[in-house]
Amino acid sequence: xxxxxxxxxxxxxxxxxxxxxxxxxxxxxxxxxxxxxxxxxxxxxxxxxxxxxxxxxxxxxxxxxxxxxxxxxxxxxxxxxxxxxxxxxxxxxxxxxxxxxxxxxxxxxxxxxxxxxxxxxxxxxxxxx
Amino acid sequence: xxxxxxxxxxxxxxxxxxxxxxxxxxxxxxxxxxxxxxxxxxxxxxxxxxxxxxxxxxxxxxxxxxxxxxxxxxxxxxxxxxxxxxxxxxxxxxxxxxxxxxxxxxxxxxxxxxxxxxxxxxxxxxxxxxxxxxxxxxxxxxxxxxxxxxxxxxxxxxxxxxxxxxxxxxxxxxxxxxxxxxxxxxxxxxxxxxxxxxxxxxxxxxxxxxxxxxxxxxxxxxxxxxxxxxxxxxxxxxxxxxxxxxxxxxxxxxxxxxxxxxxxxxxxxxxxxxxxxxxxxxxxxxxxxxxxxxxxxxxxxxxxxxxxxxxxxxxxxxxxx
Numbered sequence: 366x367x368x369x370x371x372x373x374x375x376x377x378x379x380x381x382x383x384x385x386x387x388x389x390x391x392x393x394x395x396x397x398x399x400x401x402x403x404x405x406x407x408x409x410x411x412x413x414x415x416x417x418x419x420x421x422x423x424x425x426x427x428x429x430x431x432x433x434x435x436x437x438x439x440x441x442x443x444x445x446x447x448x449x450x451x452x453x454x455x456x457x458x459x460x461x462x463x464x465x466x467x468x469x470x471x472x473x474x475x476x477x478x479x480x481x482x483x484x485x486x487x488x489x490x491x492x493x494x
Numbered sequence: 495x496x497x498x499x500x501x502x503x504x505x506x507x508x509x510x511x512x513x514x515x516x517x518x519x520x521x522x523x524x525x526x527x528x529x530x531x532x533x534x535x536x537x538x539x540x541x542x543x544x545x546x547x548x549x550x551x552x553x554x555x556x557x558x559x560x561x562x563x564x565x566x567x568x569x570x571x572x573x574x575x576x577x578x579x580x581x582x583x584x585x586x587x588x589x590x591x592x593x594x595x596x597x598x599x600x601x602x603x604x605x606x607x608x609x610x611x612x613x614x615x616x617x618x619x620x621x622x623x624x625x626x627x628x629x630x631x632x633x634x635x636x637x638x639x640x641x642x643x644x645x646x647x648x649x650x651x652x653x654x655x656x657x658x659x660x661x662x663x664x665x666x667x668x669x670x671x672x673x674x675x676x677x678x679x680x681x682x683x684x685x686x687x688x689x690x691x692x693x694x695x696x697x698x699x700x701x702x703x704x705x706x707x708x709x710x711x712x713x714x715x716x717x718x719x720x721x722x723x724x725x726x727x728x729x730x731x732x733x734x735x736x737x738x739x740x741x742x743x744x745x746x747x748x749x750x751x752x753x754x755x756x757x758x759x760x761x762x763x764x765x766x767x768x769x770x771x772x773x774x775x776x777x778x779x780x781x782x783x784x785x786x787x788x789x790x791x792x793x794x795x796x797x798x799x800x801x802x803x804x805x806x807x808x809x810x811x812x813x814x815x
Contacts, residue, residue, distance in 0.1 A: 397622065398625065399625045400625050402629070403625065406556075466552055467594060469591065
């Protein structure tokens with residue numbers, strides 16, 4: 366289960382914050398490339414697919430305005446941080462798979478530099494427990 | 495695919511080569527299960543197949559069925575897209591592509607794709623530009639899809655899939671004008687199912703509707719390509735036969751009469767035969783001065799066929815002066 370770290374914040378919250386910020390950054394970059402409507406569609410397809418294995422992801426809300434993880438926070442309190450990390454990792458991997466299918470490396474090249482450090486950071490938080 | 499939608503795809507195919515350095519541009523349109531492909535004329539067949547396969551794959555990944563290419567009909571238009579560049583290598587393979595869903599209000603109606611035999615042919619700026627084109631195209635295609643469906647509702651009879659009375663009125667106006675102006679022949683055949691009320695009363699309206707549909711299908715198969723078959727109302731149908739003289743019109747009408755007479759109809763558990771009565775009018779033979787008069791003459795001829803015992807073809811007989 367989630368643990369409280371030294372700063373008083375739940376590990377799951379830290380991981381969630383990290384991925385929430387990452388998804389918002391991805392949204393910002395990719396929506397500028399392919400538009401909000403198509404991106405919303407891709408996000409929803411991804412959530413639907415990865416949400417089968419990690420149901421907490423189904424609480425993510427996607428609209429043309431962006432992505433909100435407010436609904437996920439409560440659900441995540443009862444989920445081990447490693448599963449939150451794996452769920453989001455699965456989501457991002459599938460999203461990248463869709464990006465590559467649509468536009469080879471064009472989208473991935475723009476987004477990957479933002480993703481890689483955040484995933485490493487999430488791994489570091491989890492390994493600190 | 496309606497004419498208008500084909501025009502939009504064609505227009506994009508003609509203009510996109512001015513914006514992107516591409517070897518092929520494709521539109522996958524779900525409604526008609528069709529893939530339109532505009533490509534450099536020197537593109538080898540293997541390249542075309544790769545592009546098609548890729549588009550269908552993307553479409554299936556977007557959650558739209560299988561990646562079975564055979565469910566799409568493919569129309570390839572070969573053009574000189576890159577006059578300033580070298581010809582495409584006969585062994586060229588698909589090296590770069592951008593494929594985007596055509597999405598409107600959350601619904602995917604197809605996808606569009608630009609493709610190249612060159613590596614890294616497209617960058618982020620191209621993608622940005624192409625997505626704007628994609629949105630415009632999706633919105634326009636959706637608009638025409640709706641327009642086509644409204645148009646179809648407006649001109650077809652939903653029960654029989656024949657043209658409706660409104661379409662008939664439009665069509666007869668044009669055909670009559672043409673015939674009256676040029677002096678060419680124009681025939682009308684009015685058809686009525688004999689004792690149809692009995693079918694409805696005995697077997698119910700659902701069975702009656704099915705009979706209407708089946709007889710409508712027989713009518714469609716009995717006429718020429720240029721003829722128009724419409725439901726005139728109730729169990730009455732009307733045929734416009736442009737450039738058909740009395741002899742040809744009689745032949746068509748007689749063919750219909752015999753076909754209906756010899757077709758067994760299954761109504762509920764019963765197998766029975768039905769007949770039709772037909773009335774013919776013709777311009778210039780009957781000297782009609784307007785389309786209304788020509789229709790009235792066909793109607794009077796039909797009345798004669800009914801009065802004469804049904805299951806027969808009657809030609810308009812002008813009253814003696």
